[in-house]
Amino acid sequence: MERVLIVSADMGEGHNATGRALEGAVRQRWPEATVRWVDALDALGPGFGPLFRRIYVANVETTPWLYEFFYGAIWRMAWFAAASRRFTAAWCGRRLAGPVAEFAPDLVLSTYPMGTAALAWLRRRGRLAAPIGAWVSDFAPHPFWVYGAADLTMVMHDVAVAPALRCSPSAHVGVSAPPVRAEFRPGDRAGARQYLDLPPDAFVALVSCGSLGFGDVEGTVRELLAADPVVLPVVVCGRNEELAERLRALREPRVRVVGWTGEMARYTIASDVVVTNAGGATGLEALACGRPLLMHRPIAAHGRANAALMARAGLALVSDEDGELTTTVRSLLAEPERLKAMAEAAARHCDTATPLARALESLVADPRNPPPQRLRAEDALFLHVATPEVPQQVGAVLLFDPKPDGSPVTRADAEHLVSATPGLRARLLPGTALWRPKWQEDPARTAAGVLSHVEAAPGTDPDLAVTEAMDEFFSVAVTPEHPVRARLVTGLEGGQGALLVALHHAASDGIAVISALVGQTRGKVAVVPPPVRERGRFPRLPGKRPLRQAVTSRRRQAGELVRGVWSLAKAGAAPPVRWEKRIDGPRRHFARVHLAAPDVRAAARRIGVPTTDFVLALVAEALHRELGADAPDRMRVLIPMSIRDTGTFRQLGNHTGAASVDLPTGRMPLPDRVRRTRELLAAQVGRGAPRAGNAVVRVLGILPPWLHHRLARLVYRGTWFSVIASVLPGARSPVLLDGARVRTVYPVLSLAPGVPVAVGVMTWADRFTVCVTVPAGQAARGDRLAAGVTEAFGRL
Secondary structure, X not given: OOEEEEEEOOOOOHHHHHHHXXXXXXXXXXXXXXXXXXXXXXXXXXXXXXXXXXXXXXXXXXXXXXXXXXXXXXXXXXXXXXXXXXXXXHXXXXXXXXXHHHHOOOEEEEOOHHHHHHHHHHHHOOOOOOOEEEEOOOOOOOOOOOOOOOOXXXXXXXXHHHHHHHHOOOOOEEEEOOOOOOOOOOOOHHHHHHHHOOOOOOEEEEEEOOOOOOOOHHXXXXXXXXXXXXXXXXXXXXXXXXHHHHHHXXXXXXXXXXXXXXXXXXXXXXXXXXXXXXXOHHHHHHHHOOOOEEEEOOXXXXXXXXXXXXXXXXXXXXXXXXXXXXXXXHHHHHOHHHHHHHHHHHHHHHHHXXXXXXXXXXXXXXXXXXXXXXXXXXXXXXXXXXXXXXXXEEEEEEEEOOOOOOOOOOHHHHHHHHOOOOOOOEEEEOOOXXXXXXXXXXXXXXXXXXXXXXXXXXXOOHHHHHHHHHXXXXXXXXXXXXXXXXXXXXXXXXXXXXXXXXXXXXXXXXXXXXXXXXXXXXXXXOEOOOOOOOOOOXXXXXXXXXXXXXXXXXXXXXXXXXXXXXXXXXXXXOOOOOOXXXXXXXXXXXXXXXXXXXXXXXXXXXXXXXXXXXXHHHHHHHHHHHHHHHOOOEEEEEEEEEOOOOOOOOXXXXXXXXXXXXXXXXXXXXXXXXXXXXXXXXXXXXXXXXXXXXXXHHHHOOOOHHHHHHHHHHHOOXXXXXXXXXXXXXXXXXOEEOOEEEEEEEEEXXXXXXXXXXXXXXXXXXXXXXXXXXXXXXXXXXXXXXXXXXXXXXXX
């Protein structure tokens, strides 16, 4: 590391204090490095720095309501925050471009939000390749602090991570040890008091309201004096000489007034509590020294936000009303254990947070934070329609026989398999009313991090153990932040094992999941589409005949699309079904059965229908038997169908369309139901329904995000279909994982709002597997439907 650039601003002392701490860590790690500072405000041009400082002081002291309004607006109004961030980033980025290019740094560290905005702007335009680290020197981040284009954003506590990601979901956020000078650390309180000539038995309350001495410091001192005669206020006034003069004029012997001092670390170590109103550098220094914080009358905007998060973290007590600080100090004097607990919480945080030197090393060594990429409309649909009660996750359950030597599948085997799961190294960014959903790679994520391992209780029935594991595992939804979960269950009778894999439906469809898992056992890797499309010239057509063929093909596809869209449009609402549609929560029950594949194929051939249509007719028969006398003549079933071709077969994402088919569920002989199902499916597929459905989803993706969100929820719900059923192709030949045969695979489908039944069917070697998903409260229905499929097949 040869050149390090620190971007700060002389706005109070907090940003520069953080910069000095970072410079110390740089010199500790890379002693020969050249460190240069740039003041982000001064870089804006002559006069801008003093102007911004005057505006800041005036807002805090004179018009706090205006400061509070602006701070709140950037949280409440996404469009305002986005516009402000873009304007600030472009303005500051152009001004900082020259100093950055001239110094050509190997590492850039920012401690000021406008500086981070400028660096992010330079990175997005390819004008800054060096790693960018941003330290949020306030306890509470806000949208101007956090940018995904920075490679690492360090916040001050675990409770600040979620607000930081809310500011910018694509940001790489870590938790930093307090960025303060090395002398700010737990020390000898008695020795510090002796050095500073402070009474050894006093309750020392260090009052520090920043280098500018904001707020009603005199009122704070009076409340401390009123708490108890043992309380000794030590007031550090910083550069506010007027404040120091006013305090000295009080002629109170118990008050120690200190101006600008280089002994701030000793004063902090000597104190029992630190009283402040902003929570910036003073709060971080107190945290580093293990001193409890009392936030009294926090200043507007960031001061109040800091106080709220510090209190939530158990590191500060907040008082805002007259006399409240007096009461707080009295309670601490009466309950010294409470004071001790706050000090221990500060020490624990400092022990677990990432030290500055280690954060700098990871910033240099780790890959750059990758830019987010827009999610395809077909994938974004499942982010839009997901709700807490109806999460959108799909998955698979793989059942293993023991290896030839009798040993079970190991965790290492499972990690190898899970490493191919689509979406494993991705984060899904749901977007807002203004910004479209995106995905972002996370190279650090591994299969080991998403895989849990449990042992079945001795003597447990294997089938029961797998059912219970499925119900428990899939009832916990994956999240956009962690779109993949997996669990290995071992200890089953006979050395059998089970691997359960769940992933967010926005990451992939069922075919890609199965294809990736099977491909991993055979040494094939799933194809991940490049995040950025390459631009180039269109290839020259070789002659008239290929052109004529291309035009004919396009006309045929357009005709199919028009027919398919018209078929969807005239279908209307689904026929009513008399059953419980309410889905009260994410808990699910899964009923499983399997059929002998050779017998299924033979029966389908005997009747003269494809096996897919045959199995769906069995599902229709099970639905008829479940509803009994209330069974309607037809029931609308949404049947996802793959539109993959040779170019997309192993790609990630959802490459599916759907046909809405009114399966015959009224009273009729089973062979007639099979033939009628075949006719209805052939009509829908012949009209191009699957591709039409996919086209409609893609067209919806062109709309503004807020409208796409609303329409997605309008079209993907129980108004238009009553059941989801999907038949997935699996492996026709045996699949082995390190010698262990993958005996059976069950596909797991998600429900839709108002749609309480989903049926997944898959061919796997010598079996047709069926998995019925229902809400946990409707488990009996799921078991009856699964049994109904088996009974219907038996009659044929």
